[in-house]
Amino acid sequence: MANKTNMGIGAVIALLVAAYLGLDLSESKQQSNNFAPAAEVVVQEQAKVQQPATADDTYRIEQAYQQRQSDLQVQASGQVVAVLKDDNEGSRHQKFILELSNGQTVLVAHNIDLAPRIGNIQKGDQVEFYGEYEYSDKGGVIHWTHHDPSRKHVDGWLKHQGRMYQ
Structure with missing residues (x-):
């Protein structure tokens, strides 16, 4: 009789474990379905993090100029229109106008005591930058x-x- 009782208890435990795992499996299926869009969000978020390599803050620079703002960290690019004396x-x-x-x-x-100078820069060249915008009445200064x-x-x-060059 003890064997039948032990088998009965074992069967109940096995049934409870199976029921628990069965519920857990159905929950994980629901969760995995919920995670599929989240994975896409993560990929989109990673794309946003990588975006600064091609960021263009030209509009922010324009707004900062119009509002006479300074101390704005920006990234953009421009064409060299003048190479000035150091x-x-x-x-x-090193100074030039974009x-x-x-x-x-x-x-x-561009501080050439802390970073290498651009040796072969010429009028017409394209230069991308990441630095700090400071307002000036002539359009602004990019430094740092x-x-x-x-x-x-x-x-x-x-x-x-x-x-x-950094």
Whole structure:
């Protein structure tokens, strides 16, 4: 009789385990169906994270100019319309003027004490940048286009003919 009781208890336990796993399987099916769109959202979110490589803040720069705003971290590109003499007062800066796709011009002041200079830059070249916009009545200045050795500011960069300068 003890064997029949043990078998009965074992059967009840097996039935409970099977019922539990059966419910768990149906829940995991529902959850997996719910996760399919979430996976797409994750891929979309990853695409957004990767997007800064092709980001274009030209409109934000235009708005900042119109509203006389400064200290705006931006990424865009433009065509070189003038290569200026280096500024050798204090920290040395390579300077050139870019025309953005909306026609606005900005002065790029690239710190060549902290980052390599663009050696072969010419009028007509395309330059992509990531730096800080500062308002000026002539269109604005882009600076902090280099790494920050003290790590207190966001690192910036310039990209010219496929090469990064930071």
